[in-house]
Amino acid sequence: MLSLYEASHMMIHGEDILEDALSFTSTHLESIATQLSPFLAAQVKYSLRQALHKNLPRLESRRYISIYEQDPSHDEILLTLAKLDFNLLQSLHQKEFGNISKWDISIIDNLPDYMKILYKSFLTVYEEIEQEMSKEGRIYTLTYYKKEV
Numbered sequence: 201m202l203s204l205y206e207a208s209h210m211m212i213h214g215e216d217i218l219e220d221a222l223s224f225t226s227t228h229l230e231s232i233a234t235q236l237s238p239f240l241a242a243q244v245k246y247s248l249r250q251a252l253h254k255n256l257p258r259l260e261s262r263r264y265i266s267i268y269e270q271d272p273s274h275d276e277i278l279l280t281l282a283k284l285d286f287n288l289l290q291s292l293h294q295k296e297f298g299n300i301s302k303w304d305i306s307i308i309d310n311l312p313d314y315m316k317i318l319y320k321s322f323l324t325v326y327e328e329i330e331q332e333m334s335k336e337g338r339i340y341t342l343t344y345y346k347k348e349v
Contacts, residue, residue: 201225202244209251239270261286300326 205225211218226248233244252260265282268274300322308319 201229202240202247205229205247206252209253239267239272243267258286258289 202225204221208218208222208225211222229244229248233241233248236244246263255263261282265279265286268282269279308316311319
């Protein structure tokens with residue numbers, strides 16, 4: 201039923217059968233959530249709050265690794281492979297993030313006009329990420345390397 205609920209979120213306007221499926225599954229999942237095992241109940245409650253496809257795929261992958269790890273019937277090899285994949289990609293992202301944080305903001309004056317907009321946009325995005333991370337108490341500062349003349 202949870203799979204049908206998640207699938208019904210993929211509907212487009214005018215797909216009445218999926219609208220009915222969403223309504224049906226929402227009602228029934230809410231009513232049976234208290235009768236499920238704690239493992240499954242946690243999944244149902246989370247899905248009812250936030251549809252799977254509306255989340256960032258990598259964050260959802262990390263969340264699901266934790267859920268799958270608690271499943272008594274999990275496959276240890278598959279779990280190890282999923283963790284390895286997640287950690288390798290996270291390591292790559294951290295390296296990229298580190299390289300971007302070294303960008304020199306003063307170089308913007310030397311760029312062609314069409315690239316200035318893109319470069320400034322990148323810097324703005326990373327400044328916003330830094331602000332959001334600090335609000336959450338996770339300090340990943342983005343310091344900009346500035347050359348002293």
